[in-house]
Amino acid sequence: MTVIIIDPSTKFRPDDPEFADKxxxxxxxxxxxxxxxxxxKRTYRLMHTNQTVQFGLEQRKKWMNFDHESLTIMEAxxxxxxxxxxxxxxxxxxxxxxxxxxxxxxRKSYPERDWMHLVGLIxxxxxxMCFYEQECEFETPLFPIIIIHKxxxxxxxxxxxxxxxxxxxxxxxxxxxxxxNPKYNTKxxxxxxxxxxxxxxxxxxxxxxxxxxxxxxxxxxxKMGMYMIRFHSFYPWHTGKAYGHFCTEEDNKMRxxxxxxxxxxxxxxxxDALPDKAALKEYYQSLIDKYIPxxxxx
Numbered sequence: 001m002t003v004i005i006i007d008p009s010t011k012f013r014p015d016d017p018e019f020a021d022k023x024x025x026x027x028x029x030x031x032x033x034x035x036x037x038x039x040x041k042r043t044y045r046l047m048h049t050n051q052t053v054q055f056g057l058e059q060r061k062k063w064m065n066f067d068h069e070s071l072t073i074m075e076a077x078x079x080x081x082x083x084x085x086x087x088x089x090x091x092x093x094x095x096x097x098x099x100x101x102x103x104x105x106x107r108k109s110y111p112e113r114d115w116m117h118l119v120g121l122i123x124x125x126x127x128x129m130c131f132y133e134q135e136c137e138f139e140t141p142l143f144p145i146i147i148i149h150k151x152x153x154x155x156x157x158x159x160x161x162x163x164x165x166x167x168x169x170x171x172x173x174x175x176x177x178x179x180x181n182p183k184y185n186t187k188x189x190x191x192x193x194x195x196x197x198x199x200x201x202x203x204x205x206x207x208x209x210x211x212x213x214x215x216x217x218x219x220x221x222x223k224m225g226m227y228m229i230r231f232h233s234f235y236p237w238h239t240g241k242a243y244g245h246f247c248t249e250e251d252n253k254m255r256x257x258x259x260x261x262x263x264x265x266x267x268x269x270x271x272d273a274l275p276d277k278a279a280l281k282e283y284y285q286s287l288i289d290k291y292i293p294x295x296x297x298x
């Protein structure tokens with residue numbers, strides 16, 4: 001299978017005047033006028049239809065054996081030269097550029113947070129799943145959303161009360177069988193108030209997978225960085241401030257940090273100003289050696 005990805009970025013700081021005309025309306029255009037509208041909406045419909053509790057259980061059983069391949073982080077990043085993310089409405093260049101653009105944007109604004117520079121570099125690395133199975137042209141797109149069912153992952157929670165925060169929620173859930181299940185379609189579903197978002201079963205997507213890979217490897221990235229990796233696509237929570245009834249005090253503190261990270265993820269994208277990967281490689285290799293050394297099991 002040939003997989004191509006479209007997901008680049010550039011050096012960016014939220015207060016940088018160079019990018020003032022690109023915030024926020026120049027990105028995440030999900031409207032019918034968006035340049036990738038048909039492709040993106042189709043991807044979300046497939047995801048919202050197929051990301052059920054049962055699907056999540058099956059994917060965890062399949063992927064959390066971490067037996068597909070062992071690679072260094074830099075070797076894994078090289079795979080992102082050949083990937084196209086059909087859920088991304090913004091860009092048309094290989095995902096690896098987006099990795100370096102996000103990282104460099106963070107490095108510019110937070111020079112003291114070397115672990116966060118690394119998080120920016122690797123945050124989409126879970127998309128390497130696409131190289132391990134034919135079906136990743138996304139018959140059931142492997143992107144994040146969180147779900148209100150205990151045993152499953154989706155980086156929005158399937159909750160009747162707050163589903164409006166989810167992209168294309170108005171008309172893309174109508175064929176999801178779990179939406180008709182009274183066990184799942186209530187405000188709390190199978191969870192309890194303030195149970196903590198780390199105890200919610202996330203949709204099976206690239207960020208949940210990478211989080212689990214790094215946890216299995218014993219990566220020493222700080223907890224805040226692991227929140228950023230696991231929840232950066234959980235927009236209804238960190239941007240829409242939905243699902244507060246599941247949050248702990250720690251979650252509420254972390255939410256603002258994840259939202260700040262998300263700004264770099266979204267707003268550093270550019271098809272024009274592509275970073276010099278070779279010039280940056282030595283610095284980022286030093287961070288990999290510090291926080292995620294050796295071969296990692298994917």
